[in-house]
Amino acid sequence: MSVESIETVVDVQTAEKDQGTTLRSLAAKLPWIVIVQILVVAAILLAVQLAVDSGAVKRIYLASPTQILGAFPQLFTRENLLFHLSVTLAEAGVGVTLSAVLGIATGIAMGLFPKVHRFLNPFLIWFMAIPKVTIIPLLTLYLGLGFEHKVFIIFLFCYFLFVFNTIAGIKQVQDNHIKVARALGATQRQIIWKVVLPSATPSIVAAVRIEAATCLLATLFAEIVASKAGVGNLLNKLSGIYDTAGVFALVILVTSIALLIIYLVDLLERRVLLKWKYV
């Protein structure tokens, strides 16, 4: 415990030096906050461990940290976790990519052409307003329990934000930026590619950020409702046989994957898409 806290203190202080003078006043306080955070987490873990080990809480309701750790190897060997994980990630990946490509394309068309916007807007709002859960039985009927079913549900979850954020981004383009390009003799097409779309990028990236986490939620939701494979399917199975430790292990795994995705999107934003904002 104490060794961990000291390491954290050192990390925070080195990071602090790079931040410059503004945060320096916080430097003295920050390590204590981190220490307390660690203490809180440790206390909760310890309490759960004691509660389960002593039998005060039944194993159906709660699993101890050691039981959860112990559940992981079984997930890989007995439950074929890697297979389920690959199914889930493939569904999420295809679903969100499809949503992004079609959503951004729709948004560009609507943002650039008022007539397209007027025609499509009521349909989009209508579709977006459908509570997804109510049409899942129908979708299962049409598309079965497999891959297409999941991709379609993810699409319903993710498509609209891409559309509307792209439109909002295109509306943000500054008139004087367009004027500059026109004065330099830009064609209509050049103005779209060199001014309008770059102006819309921050807004589109904001959609990517949100959807990166949402697509995983949508996939698991769809899998839990109706599926033959995937992490959501596995979760159903484990909770069905009251394997609480296994369920906790899966939740931790899925959370870690979500965090990893958010981190990767953040990296993509800082290093590639909006690099200019971070220099």
Place this chain on the structure above:
Amino acid sequence: MPAFTIRSLDKVYPGAPPVRALSNISFSVEEGEFIVLLGPSGCGKSTLLEILAGLQLPSGGSVLFRNKPIDGPGGELGVVFQDASLYPWRTVAANVGLGLELRGVDKVEARRLVEEQLSLVGLAGFGGKFPHQISGGMKQRAGIARALVGDPDVILMDEPFGAVDYVTRNKLQEDLIRIWQQRRKTIVFVTHDVGEAVFLADRIVLLSPRPGRIAEIVTLDLPRPRQRGDIELLQREARIYEALRALEPAATAIMA
């Protein structure tokens, strides 16, 4: 042959009631001349400049660029805007090179031209920075470099130094005169700053407001380089102030 020939130009913005921005404007701009359009706000000077740039169309009369009617922005003129209007997602060099890129100039050649232009406006070594990393004065320099990089004979400038501090403005004015003399450009420069107009111009077109009309065209046959605070310069300045005051009797009454 004059660079611009403007005859009986009118500009009316439709609406209820329609707004008459410019009325019966006639003058010409000679090649190599430094013309300043001077006037209070609402005199349509920026509108006039945008018409010369081809960004707006006149409602009446004719505007010729080298004896041909202007029918849209062609890219052969350099235009510098009020705020530099750099693209925040492009580096300074990429901003300056925008016009070359739009025209499909070879990349190596474009890079060479951009570097050359950056050093001409005093931005050598800043090409890799993004606009938010440089000062307001440097942004204006970049905006000027972007207009100059294609080596246009004619540069149109809309209050380019309005947003920078006094010292920087003086420096930018001197640099502009240096560039103009080195490269023998034709410059049409919009400002509401009398001191700036007198320091820069060969001729000042004084515009009166609502609607914009030509009140007077002042020729400044003063030797260059001009010295700030020079008595003759100050006398001319005082006379133009007087002329400006005469344009707005109502406003002067309130001030007094």
